[in-house]
Amino acid sequence: MEDEDECPELVPIKEKPSGPTAQIPVTIITGYLGAGKTTLLNYILTEQHNKRIAVILNEFGEGSALEKSLAVSQAGELYEEWLELRNGCLCCSVKDNGLKAIENLMEKKGKFDYILLETTGLADPGAVASMFWVDAELGSDVYLDGIVTVIDAKYGLQHLTEEKPEGLINEAARQIALADLTIINKTDLVHETELLKLRDTVRSINALVKILETQKSRVDLSEVLDLHSFDTKDGERLTKKLQLVKTSQPHLDKSMLTITFEVPGSVSEDLLNIFIQELLWEKTFKNKAGLPMTVIRLKGILSLQQKQKKVMLQGVHELYELEETPEFWADQEPRLNRLVFIGRNLDGEILKKEFISAVSNKDSVE
Ligand SMILES: Nc1nc2c(ncn2[C@@H]2O[C@H](COP(=O)(O)OP(=O)(O)OP(=O)(O)O)[C@@H](O)[C@H]2O)c(=O)[nH]1
Numbered sequence: 001m002e003d004e005d006e007c008p009e010l011v012p013i014k015e016k017p018s019g020p021t022a023q024i025p026v027t028i029i030t031g032y033l034g035a036g037k038t039t040l041l042n043y044i045l046t047e048q049h050n051k052r053i054a055v056i057l058n059e060f061g062e063g064s065a066l067e068k069s070l071a072v073s074q075a076g077e078l079y080e081e082w083l084e085l086r087n088g089c090l091c092c093s094v095k096d097n098g099l100k101a102i103e104n105l106m107e108k109k110g111k112f113d114y115i116l117l118e119t120t121g122l123a124d125p126g127a128v129a130s131m132f133w134v135d136a137e138l139g140s141d142v143y144l145d146g147i148v149t150v151i152d153a154k155y156g157l158q159h160l161t162e163e164k165p166e167g168l169i170n171e172a173a174r175q176i177a178l179a180d181l182t183i184i185n186k187t188d189l190v191h192e193t194e195l196l197k198l199r200d201t202v203r204s205i206n207a208l209v210k211i212l213e214t215q216k217s218r219v220d221l222s223e224v225l226d227l228h229s230f231d232t233k234d235g236e237r238l239t240k241k242l243q244l245v246k247t248s249q250p251h252l253d254k255s256m257l258t259i260t261f262e263v264p265g266s267v268s269e270d271l272l273n274i275f276i277q278e279l280l281w282e283k284t285f286k287n288k289a290g291l292p293m294t295v296i297r298l299k300g301i302l303s304l305q306q307k308q309k310k311v312m313l314q315g316v317h318e319l320y321e322l323e324e325t326p327e328f329w330a331d332q333e334p335r336l337n338r339l340v341f342i343g344r345n346l347d348g349e350i351l352k353k354e355f356i357s358a359v360s361n362k363d364s365v366e
């Protein structure tokens with residue numbers, strides 16, 4: 001009985017009840033080779049957090065990897081298990097094997113409170129994120145909480161400026177574009193001026209992202225876990241955050257950047273869907289140089305016709321979702337749409353015009 005009284009779950013860390021039906025958050029930890037991802041995981045596992053965390057290391061040798069190392073932290077104790085995946089890595093056969101593996105794991109081990117997934121250094125975290133995100137709607141046991149990108153303070157800029165063959169995306173830039181949180185690690189190895197330059201570059205790619213600086217990936221856990229970056233729990237915070245975002249000036253040649261705009265009024269959901277699909281799926285919109293705008297990450301707070309509440313827009317690569325937030329438009333509050341796009345070849349003015357023309361046909365006027 002004293003066991004029950006002293007159960008750490010009695011400490012109210014989050015509002016959501018962690019009953020058997022509660023979904024488990026997944027945080028994706030990404031970042032270029034050697035940036036400090038594993039160091040971060042180890043740090044998190046050994047910190048005091050009252051959570052039972054399952055870690056999935058998505059590190060695998062070429063071709064042969066049929067088993068994945070899995071470290072599970074329980075009551076501060078760390079032990080390892082082998083989690084078998086039938087068809088190779090979590091990342092390349094994500095949809096079926098990755099999720100199944102986690103579900104099997106949860107069946108076997110009972111419940112976890114949290115899952116951390118480290119991708120390989122060259123992975124596209126968007127592909128991994130998409131898998132969890134889509135599946136959450138299908139009644140999965142897990143939901144995507146956030147994408148954390150660890151950046152090497154010393155080599156980060158070099159990785160970001162590496163020339164890629166025409167048409168290919170710089171992986172390091174993509175990892176930053178997709179991040180909800182970036183951790184610039186190994187600050188012991190650089191001077192303040194280098195750090196500033198790196199910060200500026202990170203900011204120019206992703207004007208929404210939070211930036212932390214660390215040594216040995218030592219962070220405050222509350223800054224990393226339970227970010228709710230993809231759900232409407234973040235709605236109010238997102239509204240405030242979007243208001244502060246500014247279109248960024250590109251730092252690197254052909255670089256990724258953030259653009260944002262605001263359009264007053266309420267829009268038709270159908271026309272909005274058409275606009276988003278043309279942007280994300282058809283890649284219809286071109287910049288001044290005639291290159292197709294490519295959006296990797298998309299966020300917005302929108303005012304839809306016939307909806308009393310604010311609607312959140314989220315997108316990763318070609319997936320997107322419109323979801324009502326719990327927040328009502330207040331009586332005096334001007335209805336408006338605020339959108340933020342992170343990607344390549346983006347031109348804010350052109351995209352704003354395209355948005356306005358897409359959502360303003362006569363049906364859209366209230
Ligand atoms: N100087 C310094 N070294 C660090 C710091 N953090 C981590 N390292 C070292 O950097 C190396 C790489 O760290 P990892 O945590 O393995 O990096 P990773 O991102 O998991 O690497 P991969 O999985 O191989 O892509 C290790 O030798 C760490 O000890 C830091 O803040 N300063």
Ligand SMILES: [Zn+2]
Nearest residue numbers: 037038039118
């Ligand atoms: Zn690692």
